[in-house]
Structure formats: C-alpha cells, structure tokens
Amino acid sequence: MRIGIDVGGTNTDAVVMDGVNVVTTTKTPTTENVTDGIVSALRGVVENSNLDVGSIDGVMIGTTHFTNAMVERRRLEPTACIRLGLPATVCLPPLVDWPDDLAAVLGNHTYLAHGGHEFDGREISAFDSDEVRNIAKDIKSKGINAIAISSVFSPVNSEFETKAAEVVQDVIPDANITLSSTIGRIGLLERENAAVMNACLRNLAVATVSGFKEALSAMNISAPFFISQNDGTLMNADFAADYPVLTFASGPTNSMRGAAFLSDLKDAIVVDVGGTTTDVGVLQQGFPRVAATAVSIGGVRTNFRMPDTLSIGLGGGSIIQENPIKVGPQSVGFELTQKAQVFGGSVLTATDIAVAGGLASVGDQDHVSKIDSTLIKNIIGQIQEMVSVAVDRMKTSASLVPAVIVGGGSILIQDQIEGTSEIVKPNHYSVANAIGAAIAQVGGETDRVFSLAEMSRDEALAEAKTEATDRAVSAGAQADTIEIVDVEEVPLAYLPGNATRIMVKAVGDLAGN
C-alpha cells in the first residue's frame, strides 16, 4: 500500500493505492499549519479504509506550496543576492528581469563583487574577502538572513561561492545561504534566479517539511516519505527542505501523470483547476510534454527542465472583482471554507459564482442567491474564455483533441471547451494530483563529462545509461521497470579531447508493491 498526498494551496488530498487500484480518497482543506491538514487527510483515508498503518510501504507528498508562494508573492523572505564576477556582468545585475512587484517583495538587495571564473577556469578577478565582508555587514544591518550567492561559471568551479558563503556565515551566523552551483546549470541569470527563489523559500520549506514529519508521526506512520520533484520523481524529505525550488512544477507533473492514469488517455490536454491556479499541460504517450525553452515561475525565468505548462491565475479560491470583472490572480487559498460566501464568508470567489450559476453545489447556496444573474453569466463566460485561450495556446495543431479536466476546481468548467473533441472528467478527478504522487517513480541520474577521444560515443552513452540505471535501483527502483527517459549530450567548447557532458536520467517504479 502507498499513500499519495497532495498539499495544494486550497486543499490537501490523500489517496490510498494498492498497486494500480485506488482504495480510497479524501479531500480536506489545507490549513495555515500544514500539519493539521495532512493529519486530517491521513486520518480520513486511514479511517475510510480501516487501513493498518503498518501495511503502508511509503508516503509520497506533492506540494504546490512553494510555487504558489512565488506566484502569489506570499510568505517570501526578504533576500539578498551577492554575485561574484566584477568587472563583467554589470549591465545585467541580479533580479534584472524579475517582475517589479516580486523584486520589491524581496527588497532588491543586490550586490556585485569581484571574483568569478572564465570558461577555462582562469579567474575573472581575484576573490576579495574584505569586499564580501562589507557586503555581509550591510546585509546584516538590514536584518536580512536569506542570501543567495552566485559566481560566474560556478558550475565549473564553485570555489568562490563557497568562500563567500564562509565569510557571510562568519558575519551573519544564522544566515540561510543558497549557492547557485548547488541548484542549476550553465546560464548565470537563470541559475542565480533559481538560487534567489530557493533562498527566499527556505524558511517556508523547513517549516513545511517538519510539518509533514509531525503529521506522519501523529498518525504513527513510520514508512519512509518522499517529496515529488519537478520531473515527477521522488526525493527524500530532508533534501527537499534545503532545495524547495526542486519541487517547482511537481504539481502539474503529478496531476498530468494522475490524469493519464485515471483517464487511460495517452495523448490529451490536461486542465488542472486548483484552488489558486489552473495549469494546462499536454500529455504525450502518457508523459507531460517537456518545455523546449526557458520556463518562468511567477514571472521569473529559470533553466530547469520542466513540463510545458501554462499556468493562469484561476482556481476555486480566485477572488472576483466585479467592476470591471476580474477573476484572480489573488486567491483566498486555503481559507476558502472560511472566506467564500457559500461558506458564510464575505469574499466573492470563483466557487461562489460556480454555485450561484448552478455548476456546483457546495456550501450554502442561499448565501449567493442575491448575486445578479447577468454578473454570474459574465463571470462564468470570462472563466470559460480564460480556459479556452489557455487550451488553445497549448495545442500542437488546430485539430480537436480530448481534454482531461482534473483538480478540485473542475466544478468551474462547463462541459464544452472550444477546440476540444471531448471533455473527460475521470473518476477521482479531484484527487489526480495525489494519485500522480502515489504512482510517482524513483529516478537515477548521471551527469558527467566523458572524453570521446578515449571511447566511442556509443560506449560513453552505454556507460552513462548503466550508471543512471544503477542509481535508480539504489534509490529504490525495481530493476525490471526502469526506463531511460532522458538523454542529453552537450559538447564542452574549448576543452581538449572532444569532451562531452552526458546527462542521462532513468526512472522506475518504487520496489516493494
């Protein structure tokens, strides 16, 4: 048995799966303190199915917490960014291409210092520890302790980032530091962006992961637990506390994998309507289509390889403005059941409109009976239009394709969307994310430089594939289920011996079920 849990901005869903069978599901509101929401979701499924907690092999948790925090600009720590690379890089300082509102939330505390390396390992300029110490003092005087450090070509040589971190830690002992070299690949701005996002999310991540732990121990569950990553594979919980950015887009991946599993469709558009956002993605052969170009999170460009999804600020908790009509992007999030009018609150949300318009029956319909019917019609029209536009943008051709609608906010969507051949709302549609988490696989990756002067390309590829497969097995994958899902070769310019970086990823099912 395995339990899949999806902690969304609005709802916490849980499913119990026995092999490919869904044993039971539950949906509970996400709580301010995430632990309580998870405990009540776990209690729900355990009690529903009289589950013996000893029979649980693993708990897989997917969370959109961190993505939502970026999108909504909430619960982000003021963060400083120190970049080592002077005199180069001046014309594009850290946060240069961030949306103004998000940069303002973080405080625009950016610093340029000497250091950095050339492509061939020479120093651009010498590391100056006094310079970094003065910067650290300035950061300390502002009361900031979340700090991202980047250095030019740190994926090739991370020495200066490490040195700078030591100096900063010396000045600010409780500093929470993220080094860009631990997160991303070549591409200074994108890697630095990811490091800054990680730094501003660390406090939230530590609190969230310890909340998960408490919830499991409150339920006497001792099975190992995992967190979903952006590529749909699992990572262990402690790692996730340090690297919350690696969970970005795990929600869409889980929901698409869940949608494929539930609908039995391998090629389709998936529309996942959550409480805060709607993510539209494309299934190809049962897997999410991966973005070919840079992906933005909350308006910030990154170079992670992620599912190609379009996220719009529409969900069950979206706050409605009436004049002029505007749906989202602000959401009442997990406070839906207190703040929405159908639940006795005073905020007009998309869920209230769905109930008033007869699309759904949740809460108390009487609370929304006085809303003007033209207004309802116009808002529903706008919601439908937002979804149609998003679906159309994601389609690969003009021909009609099936759309699978999943997620708790599916009630907002009527049974017809322009450009689709059919609308499928599968069983358990509202917990597709949790199902995607429960069926998530374990991955193994290798990423290293091979010299093609010493071996053939085929030999190098074979060796890399074997390594990735072995790593997947040692991470807990069942050997006969392992598939190579990604192969990337990038030649390294200006190095002798035809050096090529080969990255291979293998995934397989978690053994033991």
Added chain:
Amino acid sequence: MKTQITVDDVEAVAIGAGILGTGGGGDPYLESIQLRRELKKYGAQQLIDPKMVEEDALMAVVGMIGAPTAGIEKLQEGTELVRAVRLLEEHLDQKFDAIVIAEIGGANSMGPLIAGLQAGIPTVDGDGMGRAFPELQMSTFLFHGDVEVAPLAMVEAGKASVVIPTTIDALWSERLARNLATSMGATAGLAGVVLTGKQVRDYCVPYTMSLACNLGERVLQARAHGEDVSEVIASSLGGKVQLRGKIIDVFRRTTRGFARGNLTIEGFGDTASLLEIDFQNEFLIAKQDGEVVATVPDMICIVTEETGEPISTERLHYGTRVSVLVVPGAAGLKTPEALCVVGPQAFGYETEFKPLPGNLPDNGEVLGKGQPL
C-alpha cells in the same frame, strides 16, 4: 523600412533576429534586457536607410565575438562595443558617422543598437550577413576585394583592449581575433571593417533590422490569432515548411572551438520521412530521405512546432516537436565570390550549393501569407 527602434520594438526584434540566426548567433534574450534598459535611458535609436547614406560617410561594423555558451555565463560589462568603437576612432583619428551591424541573426542584432545609443550615432538598417555566420570573413562587405577587416579594435569586460592595425587578409583577421576573444574570456566587443557610405550602400544586406522587427511583429500577431506560426514565418521570408516532426537524435562534438554535429528529425504521419541536418553553430545542410533539400547560405531554421520559437543548436533536444523551415538566403551571399566563403564547401562539405528559389526579402517587408492580417 523603420526609422527608429524603440523599447516597444525590442521583443519583435528579438524574435525576428532569433529566427534569422538559423540555429546560431546566440539567444538575444540577455541583449534584449540590456537594450530595453538603454532605450529607457537614452530614448529611441535612429536607423538610417542604407541606400540613402552619404557616399563619403565613415562607418564601422560592430559585434560581439566569442562563444554564446560563455556569453550566457560571463555576462557583459555593458560598454564593450562602444569602447571598441571609440578605440578604433582614436586609432584612425576620425569619427564614425554611423554603426553598421555585423550580423543580424541572433544576439548580435542588439549590440550595434546599444553601441549607437551609447555613442550618440545612428545604426544602419542593414548588415553583412542577413543571417548568422560563425566567422568574420563571412560578410558581404568582404567579398569585393576593396574592404579589409583590419584595422580592428577589441575590448573585454575589464581593462584589456587591443588594436590590430593590419593583417594579411580577412581569414588572418578572423584567426587573430578569435584567439584574442578566447583570451578575453570568449566574450569581447569588436569594431572593424571600416567602410565608406558608398561601400555600405553597395554591399550590405539591406533593411535587415526592419525585416527582423517586422517578422517578429508578424509572429506575435500569428500567435495571438492562433495561426500556424511555422507557416507564417516561412511565408514571411519567401521560404517553406520543409518538415514537421520530432527530433530523434542529436550528435554533437566540439572541434576548433565550434560546436559541430548532426541531428535527425522524424516527420509526423505515416510516411515517417527522415530529415538530417548538419550543423556547425548554425544549421548548414538539410537532407530529406537522402536528398539534399537546402544548403548554406540558404537558411535552415528550426522552430518549436507550437509557438514558432526558434531553437538554437545548443538547445536541440531529443523529443522536441519542431518545424524545419527552409528560406532563401540574401542575394549578396550567392555570387561565385561569396560562395567560396559561405558555400557548403567553405564549411568542409562536399555538397554543391543547391539554391532555393528566390532571395531573402530586400526591402525590410515580410511577404505573402506573412503579410499582416
């Protein structure tokens, strides 16, 4: 043609120049952020009509030289190009009247606008390639025997700068400049190829900044209206969509500083046609089921099938769904003299140049179905 570039044009220029990069030239993303910042500071950058320039005006060709992979990591200090221009002026003891774009394809489309803004002189609406090429000598300004690359000036992010007063020929200039650029961290600003107004008028690939901007605007419009973006791009430039399919293999290696390799695309549909493309920084030769369908200096562009976003040779990835577009090159690249420098054999292939019908639009306007709705 356009008479100026404003902050509202930057997105369109980036899209158009990215497509004209034919897989090389670098992603103009970083340069477009910098260009926006400079345009906000200085206002619009004036373009001058290459057919109307004064015969005795003095101009220099500018562009960044190095490796795009280094450039996305070691970002520019921001004044490399204008410092190279000033250094060359000091060397000549003469002032330039305008900046000429070395290469419209890719990231190098933006720097000559930034350098012009910083120097307070206009940029010519035209360039020396009409696309992207990997080496200095591959320029229409140099195919006629009366223009030299040297004297040239090169400047890096820090204090180092160099003037090369003379070299033997364009190839020598390329070798020297390439080695210097590598020493300068594989990103350096270069100003050289000093031209008179008459030479600009006679030799440049005309109105390519306008073309990039108009093409980009047309792509944005096509996306907004849900049109077939690949088809729109191909028609806009007088070319066609050769194949739509999925990348099934990419093989790369680096020799002599250039990323070389080949890729295979399997067409959609039952026939499963195979398209193989050889590349060296740019896409150079396309063969469909064994038959040569396009050759350099004609252009082979790969764009994402859905949004028509150009894919560079560094970003080629197994499984990506793409459209392959073939587009005729600029007329100035197809003379016998030019083909010796930019034809397939100049890149080490045995294939003869097999021209596509037509030429790249030479008035800055997009064509046919590419025309605005």
